[in-house]
Amino acid sequence: MAELKIKRCVVGMISTNCYIVYKAPQGEENPCIIIDPGDNASYLAKLCRDEKLKPEAILLTHGHFDHMMAADELRRTFQIPIYAGEKEVELLADPDMNVSKLGGECVSLNVDRLLRDGETLDFLGEEWKVLFTPGHTGGGVCYYLKEQKILFSGDTLFDQSVGRTDLPTGSGRAIVDSVTRVLFALPDDVMVYPGHGDETSIGYEKLHNPVAHYAGR
Secondary structure (H helix, E strand, C coil): CCCEEEEEEEECCCCEEEEEEEECCCCCCEEEEEECCCCCHHHHHHHHHHCCEEEEEEECCCCCHHHCCCHHHHHHHHCCCEEEEHHHHHHHHCCCCCCCCCCCCCCCCCCCEEECCCCEEEECCEEEEEEECCCCCCCCEEEEECCCCEEEEECCEECCEECCCCCCCCCHHHHHHHHHHHHHHCCCCCEEEECCCCCEEHHHHHHHCHHHHHCCC
8 A cells, every 4th residue: 555645735824734645656747636725826736746746636624715715726727626515615605704805815616526424535546535524614524544544634623722613604512523523533543634733643632632521421
């Protein structure tokens, strides 16, 4: 099983983690997946070309502007589809709800493929499972690669924290449930790649994340 390579690119005014996921070089152009391209589309496109990476799709964990501002330009540049959770459509389309208006640019984004909870995607020869994790937004999702023991958690789970819930469609109760009942059900050795900050692991968060206090309640 070839090891996945994960390149973290910190982009935009809120220092969002955009991830470019690919496998070790196997030819002149290696396929890759772009997760949460929040800004700096030209930089991300140049990076892919310089590294001889060929984007196949854009995956969004949720619809806030700092995770999707570069998505449409990258879609047009590489002629690739954008994927997002099926319950995130309204937020993605509304500049007030996705908070892009506060960032100084009103963005309304339509996506090409809507994802259901539990659905699996096949990229890079791996199975990517969609986990519905509302709370930070009403339609947020995480992407879980079981064989590689990797989780892309967006703004649901951070190192010793969780995402804020005071923006449109957010819910404190929902994010606690998503973390303690969905994400904490994953194996302890799953590595977590969040939307902001450094990576962590499920096992570490079970011990150190404040919401762990609510597990089982």
